[in-house]
Amino acid sequence: MSKRRIKKIAIIGSGIMGSGIACHFANIGAEVLLLDIIPRELNDKEKAKGLSLEDKVVRNRLVNDALSASLKSKPSPIYHQKFASRITTGNLEDDIVKVSEADWIMEVVVERLDIKKQVFEKLEKYRKPGTLITSNTSGIPIKFMSEGRSDDFQKHFCGTHFFNPARYLKLFEIIPGPKTEQSVLDFLNNYGEQFLGKTSVIAKDTPAFIGNRIGIFSIMSLFHVVKDMNLTIEDVDKLTGPVIGRPKSATFRTVDVVGLDTLVHVANGIADNCKNDERLELFQLPDFIAAMVENKWLGSKTGQGFYKKHISDDVKKEILSLDLNTLEYRSSKKAKFQTLELTKSVDKVIDRFKILITGKDKAGDFYRKTFAALFAYVSNRIPEISDDLYKIDDAMKAGFGWEHGPFQIWDAIGVEKGLELIKSEGLQVADWVNNMVSSGNLSFYTIQNGTTYYYDIPSKTQTKVPGQDAFIILDNIRKSNEVFKNSGVVIEDLGDGILNCEFQSKMNTIGGDVLTGLNKAVDIAEKDFEGLVIGNQGANFSVGANIGMIFMMAVEQEYEELNAAIRYFQDTMMRMRYSSIPTVSTPHGMALGGACELSMHADKVVAAAETYMGLVEFGVGVIPGGAGSKEMALRASDTFRKGDVELNVLQEYFLTIGMAKVSTSAYEAFDLGVLQKGKDIVVVNKDRQIATAKAHAKLMADAGYTQPVKRKDVKVLGKQALAMFLVGTDAMEDSNYISAHDHKIANKLAYVMAGGDLSEPTLVSEQYLLDLEREAFLSLCTERKTLERIQHMLTKGKPLRN
Template identity: 60%
Template sequence: MKRVIRKVAVLGSGIMGSRIACHFANIGVEVLLLDIVPKELTPEEQSKGLDISNKNVRNRIVNAALESTLKSNPSAVFSKKVVSNISTGNFDDNMKDIASCDWVIEVVVERLDIKKLVYDQVEKFRTPGTLISSNTSGIPIHLMAEGRSEDFKAHFCGTHFFNPPRYLRLLEIIPTPETKPEIVDFLMHFGDKFLGKTTVLCKDTPAFIANRVGVYSIMALLHLVEKMDLSVEEVDKYTGPALGRPKSATFRTTDVVGLDTMINVAGGLFNNLPDDKAHKLFELPEYVKKMQENKWLGDKTKQGFYKKVKGADGKSEILALDLKTLEYKAQQKIKSSTLEATKLVENLRERMKVFAKGTDKAGEFFRTSFFGLFEYVSDRIPEISDELYRIDDAMRAGFGWELGPFEVWDSLGIKNAVEGMKKYGNEAASWVHEMLAAGHESFYKVENGIKKYYDIPSKSYKAVPGSEAFIILDNIRPTNTIWKNSGTTITDLGDGILNLEIHTKMNTIGGEVIQGLNKAIDLAEKDYRGLVIGNDGANFSAGANIGMIFMAAVEQDWDEINMAIRMFQNTMMRMRYSSIPVVAAAHNLTLGGGCELCLHADHVQTNAETYMGLVEFGVGLIPGGGGTKEFALRLSDEFKDGQIEQAALRDRFLTIGQAKVSTSGVEAAELGYLQKDKFSITMNRSRLIIDAKNKAIELAENGYTQPVKRKDIRVLGKQGMGIVYAGANSMFAGNFISEHDKKISEKLGYVLCGGNLSQPTLVSEQYLLDLEREVFLSLCGEKKTLERIQSILTKGKPLRN
């Protein structure tokens, strides 16, 4: 049976319900969001003479919850426009409307009795055969299905989204014995491809997979703090980016999520897992109990492990909690020889070995915490999962770990780690010893570009299911690399398509990247039929290497800057006018030069989470790699019947002049960075490279022909510059921009309008590129521009001077 999701009902509009509703709206699904009817009027409603029958009153709870979610930062929606996909209502008046929905998702309060009352109503109105699921994180799924009809049970499943649903990629799928297998398969596929999730099949055990392992890890750490006399600052330094974890590390994350949330989940595990070897670790340490009593629950109560205060000078300062005295104090800088050593190691797996060999507190912390974690996760098979890769998937997608526990274990060498564990009183599960005895020395291995995991029941390696739908560059690079330099690697993706991977720091674009781009085009034009530019790193590209520009400008080596910018421009033009289709696979930060690269690609296959923008204005420059030229070209194409549209000029100018960065791939199109019919959105980041490859194949097979360079770009000359200058003067007079901002604005307008032309004129791309480069060079000679660049390079902060 073909199943299509056109309309979804979300029952419960709290934080999770509203955000789940927003994420379905993001992908274009119609959403019905329902909640309870208020029991009484507010004073404001009474003053207006309203009664409980009024629709606005009856929908007050759901509308207020949705409004609150739409104000949240970061945003729950890709664009304000998607909000129109959501309609609201209440359980009493609108439960009947779920009859038209293809999927009903229950997200009400975590009480079984209340959920069952809601399901009684769902049974009355739900159309047989439609999906029904619960987002519970703490109630056994099978208990919720008790007493329901056979059709309800067959189509019922747990679908546990992680908060916030837009950004955290984990979706746990928890079937009951009565759930039809095809329903499970559908949810796994839909969550992956359409919702952009890492879907993990879970058993119906307490806290499922991610929270079971994640909360164990946090609770073990909370106890380890006392044992090793660790400070809040030390723990967050040890468990942050150096370890491949989010910047918020452990205690900052707990403050954001809420200490009460962690306490509730830990309490549930303590009560429901009396036979767990780690049972005592789920009991709260005394200092956490006191924090709970004091209601120091984190951001929601304005203090937790950290507290933001204002000093005597009026400046804000974030204090850290002393876990022994429970007093807040100024944060201490953490010094560690182990951490210093890890800074020299880019590869995370190699960095794990440095941690494990550390001779200071950080090394001891690593061994104590990870050896305990290795024991715990190995003991959880087959209790929470039959396959080890599901545990790694859940921890990466749900908790933001770059490496799951079995992947970390692999990086240390299983045998070495098992021997180390014994010294710390930890013992790996018997199946690990059996695996080693049989000569298998890793949990994962790659064969012919396919990632395989050790399957315990068969005692052999099997392909990770679904991996054939992805292209993981790490897996194919060893065998498919055909050229590389210090900043790029060219890989054969198969089917006549090459991939250029940038792997400089933050994937910035310098001379080595320009060389790689030209080499990739050379190779593709000669022997292949298309080129993808993409990577598996954290970002597509944070832009051009401004450090190089700064050094040359300080030395006043204008010829070198001119040559570098000309080379960048020429490479962008060569890419645009090559004989093969070029597809950029954009994701996360796609800024400055990275954005300009996308502007010149034939197609941009963009991940939904793409933050794209021309941000050069922030460092006192204008886009110099063809970005300003490209906006002038697109502006020309927007003029209708030769008429000057001031609004179009203003919008294009402000996008660059305000250094606007999209908050999603959808918004990148709204800002003009992506063009209609020349971009596609991939929801699941893991599918991005293969989707880009398929697009390159499609363009080639549809008869791609080499474009002709444009010579018909209509620019407005002085007529347009007058509009720009008037706007810049007005903003300066109102103290909205500085004098240097005004100067940059005028120079930006000069290029967008084609310079000092007496009337609207048709010009070529090269004409505009020359203007762009001329202005870029002139701004490099400005003292205030150099001050802005220096601020970014040394402090990481923009300077307004």
């Protein structure tokens, strides 16, 4: 059979979902045709211009407006604005013939079966046989949609449900129709993982599929609990947010963002179509929800929902909360529970669940009640919505941003303890769980030889979770493959001669222990291994250097120690660059300040597409001092070409630091010069990142890696560059664009990047620039305003402009 490739996809329907999906396919390099209906009448602007309904610009207005709105939305649906050129727009009358060129046609129109069937009838006239055709429905049965279509259509037809926003949420549900070929499901499953960077889950054709069935149950269950337990919406959001590994928006803020109408639509669909669901009563809308829908308090889209922005007479902004008893808005109340205090020192979310259910206050009651309901419910959904428990966990993690799925949480509490909770709430668990326990299996998951196994119900055995071969899961190998450990890092053997250095500090900040660990990793790799990966699987790669440590030294005026600490950071970065083995960095999420400097000194960067990277030190009143300022001067020098205005090139690199620019994707990091074209690469699926980095480290080692020679040929421009920078910063302060302290920091950076006040352009060593950088960093640490900025960042978590 010939290998199926997706070069061109046609997306029918350009609403929020359609445009978002179109952008994500453009993100991965596919050619996209985005079609929508033509308008029925002219708008005022078109009338004023004397246009008619026959004009192309009018006929494509709906699709063009929708795509344009999507591209302007924040967070952006696209990795880089230039990728939008991969999308061609059109309408369903003039351009439908073009779907014959597509390898995949996806329908994303309104959630109405009659309209979807009309669209498919139209598409079948132009679709070439063998082309994939799918629907992005969130709940209409797939079996109804393909009725009356040809055999070839039905074999290649299924549901492919993306979650909104398509770029950021990882769940990709694939729902077979009655006649879908297995090869089609296998292809989409792999394509979702490998190319779209998703967690692909093959679901059954049941109402709301997997993610929404469990997710909406979870929210509806909370809607009922909140009134029964007399909790406020702030209480519930405190209890169901980051403390249990859920997004910051927790429950009620999430509903405001998604839209209460969307939630109600799905809940009603489940209530109407799942009459045998043992918790059917929970899908009935509580009174306060019905009242909110009637009042059109649907969340962000209508300006108010569970929360509402309020600007008082003295122009003070305040977020008000809805009182569910009176249905009136009031000032927010801070939620505080003794049970949560017990988990403050427990860094790993998975270790908190055992503690939370022991709470003696309202929070303890809440967790016992809600976890019991969730465990009982998911146990009873097998085999209805899925035959395999790991698919339910995957769906909740990827679709709702939960750090751990229901069965993983149950395992963390203990399967038998979970059964006790279920019993005490008077709920029924599925028979298979009792059978599992009575046969001596006391966990849903086990780790064997670095691989995750799950309890397979039909065979009653622990079975390997499929698709792990492309991944390296550090949690699974950390204990068995540990080579070295301190309080900052764990160094693991990845196999094939490649080591991994994994940060373990709070938010993966880079302090003394992490630097010691990095040096140790290079030592061990040089002696006994062939390459080194610096990688972790935390929420963020690293938020940068430990500024708390810098602050303490600066306040105590321990300048010699501070000088030594900065030198140690610089030396560690240079050690990575000039080691005798290849080094590969794997940034993902936030890779700021020192973490960005670290990546810039690796031989190669394998960045996750979702990497937010930049040198942000200006925000805390200093310049990059871990070799970042030196590196930007070096990269500018390497970019100079004959005939260039070298000052302009240098200025670009200067502004990247001076404006504390941060990329909103790895692709933007190339524009900032912190990633380098032709050397660094991007992977869309973060789960594959460490395996890919290992492969590249091995490749470099096998190709005969040569230890680089230290650079002494960095061209600096001296006085001419310095003069230009100083004139520029003077003008910026004069026009109130920057403060006096910003001016001082910018001038220090200018001095470093110009190479000092040399009388003419000169070739200098990296060490020369490092010394200038360290001197500038130290002098800024003696400034009161810098200390104020650092303190503000440490206490408030955001920059101070003073």
